[in-house]
Amino acid sequence: MKLPTVQFTEQQEKFRLEVRSFLKKQIELGTFNTKCDSWLSGSDPSFSKIIAKQGWIGMTWPEEYGGGGRSSIDRYILTEEFLAVGAPVAAHWFADRQTGPLLLRFGTEEQRKFFLPKIVKGECFFAIGLSEPNSGSDLASVSTRATKVEGGWLVNGAKTWTSNAHDAHYMVTLVRTEPLDPEKKHKGLSQLIIDLHADGVEIKPIRYLTGENHFNDVFFENVFVPDNMVVGTLGNGWVQGLAELAYERSGPERILSTFPLLNELVEELKKQGDLIGLGEASKLIAEMWGLRNLSIGVAKMLEEGGEVAIPAALVKSIGTKFEQKVPEVARLLVQTMPCLEAHKNFDRYMAEAILHSPGFTIRGGTSEVLYGIVAKGVVAG
Numbered sequence: 001m002k003l004p005t006v007q008f009t010e011q012q013e014k015f016r017l018e019v020r021s022f023l024k025k026q027i028e029l030g031t032f033n034t035k036c037d038s039w040l041s042g043s044d045p046s047f048s049k050i051i052a053k054q055g056w057i058g059m060t061w062p063e064e065y066g067g068g069g070r071s072s073i074d075r076y077i078l079t080e081e082f083l084a085v086g087a088p089v090a091a092h093w094f095a096d097r098q099t100g101p102l103l104l105r106f107g108t109e110e111q112r113k114f115f116l117p118k119i120v121k122g123e124c125f126f127a128i129g130l131s132e133p134n135s136g137s138d139l140a141s142v143s144t145r146a147t148k149v150e151g152g153w154l155v156n157g158a159k160t161w162t163s164n165a166h167d168a169h170y171m172v173t174l175v176r177t178e179p180l181d182p183e184k185k186h187k188g189l190s191q192l193i194i195d196l197h198a199d200g201v202e203i204k205p206i207r208y209l210t211g212e213n214h215f216n217d218v219f220f221e222n223v224f225v226p227d228n229m230v231v232g233t234l235g236n237g238w239v240q241g242l243a244e245l246a247y248e249r250s251g252p253e254r255i256l257s258t259f260p261l262l263n264e265l266v267e268e269l270k271k272q273g274d275l276i277g278l279g280e281a282s283k284l285i286a287e288m289w290g291l292r293n294l295s296i297g298v299a300k301m302l303e304e305g306g307e308v309a310i311p312a313a314l315v316k317s318i319g320t321k322f323e324q325k326v327p328e329v330a331r332l333l334v335q336t337m338p339c340l341e342a343h344k345n346f347d348r349y350m351a352e353a354i355l356h357s358p359g360f361t362i363r364g365g366t367s368e369v370l371y372g373i374v375a376k377g378v379v380a381g
C-alpha cells in the first residue's frame with residue numbers, strides 16, 4: 001500500500017494560522033469550552049452557524065452549491081485545528097464529512113440543490129442510519145424495511161448508535177427495499193433521506209457514561225419517504241454505503257479525539273520539569289505524527305479520486321487504538337483526580353478521555369471488522 005506524501009504550501013500554512021487565530025478569539029470570548037472527543041459529543045448548532053459564516057462548512061464542494069471549491073488538504077487543516085482545541089463541531093460534522101460528498105457522488109441534482117446550500121449555511125444537519133439493534137457489526141443484516149407505495153416508500157424498523165440524531169434534521173438511512181436473500185444479504189439495500197421530524201419517527205437517547213446525549217435509538221413506524229428522497233440507485237445501497245464509510249474512517253478525528261489531553265500532558269510535565277515523563281510523552285507524539293502522515297495521505301488520495309477503503313480502515317483501526325492509549329499513558333505520568341467538573345484542564349480532559357474511550361474502537365466499524373477489511377484487501381492484492 002502506497003500513500004502519497006503531502007507538503008503544505010505557504011498559503012495553506014497561512015490558512016492554518018487564520019483558523020488558529022479565529023479559534024483563539026472564540027475561546028477568549030467564551031463561545032465554547034474545550035473538551036476531548038468534541039467532534040462526536042460537542043454539538044452546538046449556534047457555533048456551527050458561526051463556522052458557516054466563515055465559509056468553513058462544505059469548503060471543498062463546488063461553488064454552485066454554496067461550497068468553497070477548496071482542496072481536501074485545506075479541509076484537513078481546518079479539521080485538525082478544530083480537534084486540537086476541542087471545538088464543538090458535532091452538529092454539522094456528519095453532513096459536512098459524509099452527506100455532502102455522498103450527494104455529490106450519487107445524489108440527484110434536485111437533492112444537491114436543495115440540501116447542499118442549507119448544509120453550507122449551518123441550517124441543515126444530518127445523521128447517518130446504519131447500525132441496527134441485535135445486529136452487532138453485521139451491517140448487511142439490515143432489517144429496516146422500505147415498502148413501495150404510491151409516490152414513495154413506507155419505512156418501518158429501527159437504527160441504533162445514531163450519532164446526533166436528536167439535533168439532526170435528516171438522516172441518510174440504509175434500508176432493505178427488496179426481500180432478504182440469506183445467501184446475498186448485501187443485495188436489495190438502498191439509501192433513503194428520512195426527515196427526522198416526520199410522523200412516525202421516534203428518537204430516544206443512549207446516554208454516554210458521562211451522562212451526555214450523543215448516541216440515539218431511532219424508530220420508524222410507517223414513515224413516508226417520497227421517491228425523490230432515494231439516494232442513487234435502488235439496490236445499490238451497500239456500494240454507496242461503503243463509499244460513504246471511506247469518508248468517515250480516514251480523517252484526523254480518528255487520531256485526535258484525545259489530543260487536548262495529550263497537549264495538556266506535555267504542559268504538565270514541562271511545569272514539573274519531568275524529563276523522564278517528557279521522554280515517554282514524546283513516544284506518543286512520534287506515534288501520532290506517523291498516524292497523521294498516513295491520514296493526510298488518505299485525504300490526498302480522496303482528493304485525487306483514488307480508492308481508499310483499505311487504507312482508511314487501516315488508519316481508523318490503528319488511530320483509535322492510539323486515542324485509547326493516550327489516557328492510559330497520561331495517568332501513569334501525572335497524578336490526577338479525573339472529574340468532569342474539574343477546574344483543572346488536565347483532570348477534566350482525563351475524565352472525558354477515560355469515559356469516552358471505550359467507544360473509540362467501536363464507532364465507525366469495530367477494530368475486528370476493520371482488520372478483516374485490510375486482510376481481505378491484502379489477499380486480493
